[in-house]
Amino acid sequence: MSTQPVLLIRDSRFSLHLENMPHLETPKRLRAFEEILSDPSLSGRTQEISPRIATTEELAWVHTREHIQRVAGSATRPFTSFDLDTQATENSYDVARLAAGGVFSLLDEIWNGRGKRGFACVRPPGHHAEPGKAMGFCLFNNVALGARYLMEQYSAQRIMIIDIDVHHGNGTQAAFYETDKVLFVSTHQFPGYPGTGNYGEIGKGKGEGYTVNIPLSKGVGDRDFARIIYFLINPLAQMYQPEIILVSCGFDLYNRDRLGGMAVTPEGYGLITFFLTEIAERTCNGRIAFIMEGGYSLRGIRECGLAVMQTLCGLPLIKAKVIDRIVGSTGGAQGLSFLRKVLEVHKKHWKSFSGI
Numbered sequence: 001m002s003t004q005p006v007l008l009i010r011d012s013r014f015s016l017h018l019e020n021m022p023h024l025e026t027p028k029r030l031r032a033f034e035e036i037l038s039d040p041s042l043s044g045r046t047q048e049i050s051p052r053i054a055t056t057e058e059l060a061w062v063h064t065r066e067h068i069q070r071v072a073g074s075a076t077r078p079f080t081s082f083d084l085d086t087q088a089t090e091n092s093y094d095v096a097r098l099a100a101g102g103v104f105s106l107l108d109e110i111w112n113g114r115g116k117r118g119f120a121c122v123r124p125p126g127h128h129a130e131p132g133k134a135m136g137f138c139l140f141n142n143v144a145l146g147a148r149y150l151m152e153q154y155s156a157q158r159i160m161i162i163d164i165d166v167h168h169g170n171g172t173q174a175a176f177y178e179t180d181k182v183l184f185v186s187t188h189q190f191p192g193y194p195g196t197g198n199y200g201e202i203g204k205g206k207g208e209g210y211t212v213n214i215p216l217s218k219g220v221g222d223r224d225f226a227r228i229i230y231f232l233i234n235p236l237a238q239m240y241q242p243e244i245i246l247v248s249c250g251f252d253l254y255n256r257d258r259l260g261g262m263a264v265t266p267e268g269y270g271l272i273t274f275f276l277t278e279i280a281e282r283t284c285n286g287r288i289a290f291i292m293e294g295g296y297s298l299r300g301i302r303e304c305g306l307a308v309m310q311t312l313c314g315l316p317l318i319k320a321k322v323i324d325r326i327v328g329s330t331g332g333a334q335g336l337s338f339l340r341k342v343l344e345v346h347k348k349h350w351k352s353f354s355g356i
């Protein structure tokens, strides 16, 4: 049970990006999450942190000068289109810098021990943004910038990023493909947008083995997601011993999401969050920060978001027998046929996989 309040980044300015425009990545998503926060079950259990704006120098830790300039240029025009999916209105540059800076503010609090769990309710999302390119509704890569912030500001050496959005976090993968200071693990529907994230993408040079892709066919549900976390991501974390865990948290695993094809329910989000916080408790003193990515059903954001927040607050949402059934599944990771390939590809990088 967590006794400290869950730290929270929220700000009404995040609504100013793509305001009054028809777009799947709508400000209504933010308001859907904010509705959760008035739920009586969370009363007195969260603490808001003010976000700050990321500087150009900080953005350049992950992004090229050309990319930053291009996004900055959108502030002088009512509308800019970067590709078919990715647009900006005149406030978007400031809002995107506030999203990245909000992650920094949250990580300062967690790293300095003023709370161990946090949720950054930010937009635009970030995990598709590559060093040199805006794409997939994302302008700057919030989670990647957060990891770099920890490395620059606090000399962090081992950061684990777990991306549970239904889409592959190509931008985050690209940012850390050649380093062992970030272990990037992504579950995603495959094939699917943006097309990357197959088994063989494992990192390069010093980073070989530190990118772990778990491509999944559509229709994966609550229990299987929980098993993936318990039987695959948990041992990885035990071997890596991260100093902190960052979660790219998309709500598009929800079974009625408009873009995803998975079968996860709000209870499943509670389970996923439970197992992720357990990993953090066992490996990094409970330090874990959730950063909002996608999710295109407002109902999904409300219901799954509430389950995530309640679980982060330590409310006993999940019945012990459900957890026992997952932990006691016969066959472990090998019992899940869709994990065998991941284990096979990574057994030379991660010793305990060879024995699983």
Ligand SMILES: [Zn+2]
Pocket (backbone or CB within 6 Å): 165, 166, 167, 250, 252, 293, 294, 295
């Ligand atoms: Zn997504």
